[in-house]
Amino acid sequence: MSFNDYKKTAVNLLQNLNENQNIISVSSSSSELDLKDYVKELGRAFISLGKTAAILDARVGSADSLSMGKPVEQDGEAVLIALSEKTGGENGITEALASEFIGTAKTKGDILFVLTEPLNSSVAAAIFASKTDGGILIEKKKKSRTDKIEECLAELDILKITPLGFVLV
Amino acid sequence: MEQVFDFREFVLNITKRLKGILIFALILAVLFGGLGYIKANSDVYMTTYTATVNMTGGNKEADVLTGTMKNLTAILDSDYFYNNIVNEIRKNMTSGEFEEIFSTNKELSINDIKDVIVLSIKGNVILIDISSSDKELSKEACEIGINYIVNEVPNMIHNTTVSALGSQTVNLSEQKGESTFKMVALFAALGLILGIGLGVIWIFFVDVFDLKLQSADDLRKFGLPVLGEINSK
Numbered sequence: 001m002s003f004n005d006y007k008k009t010a011v012n013l014l015q016n017l018n019e020n021q022n023i024i025s026v027s028s029s030s031s032e033l034d035l036k037d038y039v040k041e042l043g044r045a046f047i048s049l050g051k052t053a054a055i056l057d058a059r060v061g062s063a064d065s066l067s068m069g070k071p072v073e074q075d076g077e078a079v080l081i082a083l084s085e086k087t088g089g090e091n092g093i094t095e096a097l098a099s100e101f102i103g104t105a106k107t108k109g110d111i112l113f114v115l116t117e118p119l120n121s122s123v124a125a126a127i128f129a130s131k132t133d134g135g136i137l138i139e140k141k142k143k144s145r146t147d148k149i150e151e152c153l154a155e156l157d158i159l160k161i162t163p164l165g166f167v168l169v
Numbered sequence: 170m171e172q173v174f175d176f177r178e179f180v181l182n183i184t185k186r187l188k189g190i191l192i193f194a195l196i197l198a199v200l201f202g203g204l205g206y207i208k209a210n211s212d213v214y215m216t217t218y219t220a221t222v223n224m225t226g227g228n229k230e231a232d233v234l235t236g237t238m239k240n241l242t243a244i245l246d247s248d249y250f251y252n253n254i255v256n257e258i259r260k261n262m263t264s265g266e267f268e269e270i271f272s273t274n275k276e277l278s279i280n281d282i283k284d285v286i287v288l289s290i291k292g293n294v295i296l297i298d299i300s301s302s303d304k305e306l307s308k309e310a311c312e313i314g315i316n317y318i319v320n321e322v323p324n325m326i327h328n329t330t331v332s333a334l335g336s337q338t339v340n341l342s343e344q345k346g347e348s349t350f351k352m353v354a355l356f357a358a359l360g361l362i363l364g365i366g367l368g369v370i371w372i373f374f375v376d377v378f379d380l381k382l383q384s385a386d387d388l389r390k391f392g393l394p395v396l397g398e399i400n401s402k
Contacts, residue, residue: 002400009397016394038399136396139388145380146387153391165394168385 006045009167013042013136014049016164021133023102025116025161028138029148035138038169039113051110056101056128102131126159134164141168175376182372190372194364198357205356209349241295244322245288248279255282257317258310270301270310286314 013024026039039055046053105112116129129135135156139149156163183190244250255277259267268274271285287298295318299310382388385395 005397005399009399012394012396016396041399139382142381142383144382146382146390147380149382149388149391163393165396166385166388166391167397167399168382168388168395169399 003041003045003048006041007048010042010045010049013164014046014051017134021164022110023106023112023114023132024164025114025129025132025135025156026138027116027129027135027152027156028140028144029152030140030144033138033140033143033169035115038138038167039115042167043111043113046111053111053113054105056105056112056114098127098131102128129156129161130159132161134162136164136167138167138169179373179376182376183369186368186372190365190368193368194361197360197364197367199360201360201363202353202357205353206349208356209352241322242290245290245295245318250321251279251282251286251288253321254286254288254314254317258313261313262306262309266306266309269303269306270299 017024026035028035036055036057043053043055102112114128114132116125116132116135137149137152153163255271258270262270264274271277271281273281285300287296289296289298297311297314297318299307299314301307301310385398388395
């Protein structure tokens with residue numbers, strides 16, 4: 001993978017964001033695609049541009065096992081954060097808690113990527129996604145299907161998430 | 170997003186996959202050519218039966234005999250005589266039987282006739298050989314030939330006998346060398362055309378029904394920007 005491609009993507013994304021948008025939902029129409037590595041690289045690309053970046057994994061199996069606000073994986077310069085059982089996890093997350101968490105993150109960093117793929121995989125993913133400022137879809141060439149992308153965009157619309165664009169991998 | 174058939178894209182896809190289509194078409198051409206060869210040679214060997222008629226011609230006076238036989242030789246050698254024998258056979262047999270002997274119901278050239286009917290004279294004996302794949306038909310055709318000759322030149326014929334039928338097996342592939350080549354070429358051409366046709370149809374259906382993402386252009390059709398393309402290689 002070319003890091004330059006990620007930097008170009010980061011620059012394009014920044015140009016498409018207004019000053020109030022920094023919490024980005026990341027999902028994909030394909031449930032087979034593991035977004036974590038792509039988002040980590042994108043986080044690093046932002047950091048290389050002089051920004052702070054973090055990743056919140058709000059997916060099933062991630063949301064209820066990690067600690068809120070605490071760096072759990074120091075992978076290069078991008079930080080992966082997630083919810084803990086203490087804050088609710090998969091079944092216990094409330095809109096109020098999610099809002100509080102997002103509110104804190106919004107003031108702390110330049111950009112926060114929230115992994116919510118697939119959007120309907122869990123309540124937590126849906127709640128967090130609905131609190132974000134916009135969503136991007138990562139789609140894989142020759143794997144993602146246009147009809148599934150259409151469905152995914154419809155889900156974003158139901159959750160009132162502004163679609164910001166696509167990243168093709 | 171509405172799926173619209175893009176003819177330009179379709180043509181471009183054909184161009185891109187032309188090599189593959191041609192390889193597929195060539196494979197089909199070879200396979201079909203092989204089928205053509207098998208078909209052309211599937212009935213290579215055929216047994217034919219030849220009935221022979223002996224007739225005694227001329228009269229008892231030796232000097233007159235020589236003159237008579239000379240006349241008979243000239244008559245029997247004429248294309249006219251051969252044609253008339255064929256016409257007699259056509260008149261006295263069903264079209265199916267005629268086709269069985271001559272392989273066709275159409276007008277025959279003199280060469281086609283002489284491939285089947287052989288008239289010859291040895292001393293004062295006249296011989297008619299008629300070959301076909303059915304011995305009864307050969308015999309019947311010979312008898313028709315005899316009757317015709319007897320009726321045409323009654324004063325020159327003394328007696329007739331039909332000899333036992335002889336049989337031989339001929340290798341038709343030696344005679345059909347040209348037709349084998351034609352059959353192989355025809356089948357190979359059919360395979361080639363079929364291969365190209367199937368290739369184009371395959372691309373058409375892939376274009377129409379394949380919903381997989383091919384390029385960033387497919388994403389732009391949703392009306393959203395493509396923020397980046399990450400090269401996975």
